[in-house]
Amino acid sequence: MRTRRENRGRNAAAANRVALIGAAREQFASEGFDASLSAIARQAGVGQGSLYRHFPDRVSLALAVFDDNVTALEALAATPASTLDDLLALITEQTAASVAFIDMLHASDEDPRLRDVVGRVRDLLDGKLRAARHDGRIRPTVTADDLLLAVRMVAGLLAKSVPGERAELADRAWAMLRPAITG
Structure with missing residues (x-):
C-alpha cells in the first residue's frame, strides 16, 4: 500500500516552485530541452498538477x-x-x-x-x-x-x-x- 504524502497546502507553493526549477535545471542539463516533464515533477517531489500550476507549459518552465x-x-x-x-x-x-x-x-x-x-x-x-x-x-x-x-x-x-x-x-x-x- 502506498503511503500518501501530507498535503502542505499553499505554504508549500514557493518551495515547490524552487524544487521544480532545480529539478528542471538538472533534467535539462542532462536530457536537453525535451526532458520529460513527468521526470522533472518526480525529481522535485511534486505531482504533475503542481508542476502545471506553476508552469503551464514547457516554455514557461524553461524561461524560469x-x-x-x-x-x-x-x-x-x-x-x-x-x-x-x-x-x-x-x-x-x-x-x-x-x-x-x-x-x-x-x-x-x-x-x-x-x-x-x-x-x-x-x-x-x-x-x-x-x-x-x-x-x-x-x-x-x-x-x-x-x-x-x-x-x-x-x-x-x-x-x-x-x-x-x-x-x-x-x-x-x-x-x-x-x-x-x-x-
Missing part, C-alpha cells in the same frame, strides 16, 4: 530555469570593462553546463516569449560587437546573428559530447571559428 543565465549575461554586459570575448565565453560556459539553453533559443521561432529572450541575448551581443568593431578586433561584416549562429554551431557540437569533454571541445571549436570572425 534560464532566466538566471540571461540575467548573468546582462550583468556581465553591463560591466564597462567586459568584452565580446567575455560575453561569448560566458554563453559557451552556460551552454557547456546545459545545452538545453541553446535548444531553448532554437525553439524561439515557435514562441514569442522565447523570441524575447533571444532578442535580449542578441542585443547584448550587438552592444559588445559594436565596441569590438570600433577597436578593429572584429570583421566589419560580422553581425550579432552571425555570432548567434556560431554559438549554435558550438552548442550543436557540445550537445553530442560527454559533459566532461565539453569545455575542451568548446575551446577547440572557438579556436577554429575565431579567425572567421576576427579576420
Whole structure:
C-alpha cells in the first residue's frame, strides 16, 4: 500500500516552485530541452498538477530555469570593462553546463516569449560587437546573428559530447571559428 504524502497546502507553493526549477535545471542539463516533464515533477517531489500550476507549459518552465543565465549575461554586459570575448565565453560556459539553453533559443521561432529572450541575448551581443568593431578586433561584416549562429554551431557540437569533454571541445571549436570572425 502506498503511503500518501501530507498535503502542505499553499505554504508549500514557493518551495515547490524552487524544487521544480532545480529539478528542471538538472533534467535539462542532462536530457536537453525535451526532458520529460513527468521526470522533472518526480525529481522535485511534486505531482504533475503542481508542476502545471506553476508552469503551464514547457516554455514557461524553461524561461524560469534560464532566466538566471540571461540575467548573468546582462550583468556581465553591463560591466564597462567586459568584452565580446567575455560575453561569448560566458554563453559557451552556460551552454557547456546545459545545452538545453541553446535548444531553448532554437525553439524561439515557435514562441514569442522565447523570441524575447533571444532578442535580449542578441542585443547584448550587438552592444559588445559594436565596441569590438570600433577597436578593429572584429570583421566589419560580422553581425550579432552571425555570432548567434556560431554559438549554435558550438552548442550543436557540445550537445553530442560527454559533459566532461565539453569545455575542451568548446575551446577547440572557438579556436577554429575565431579567425572567421576576427579576420
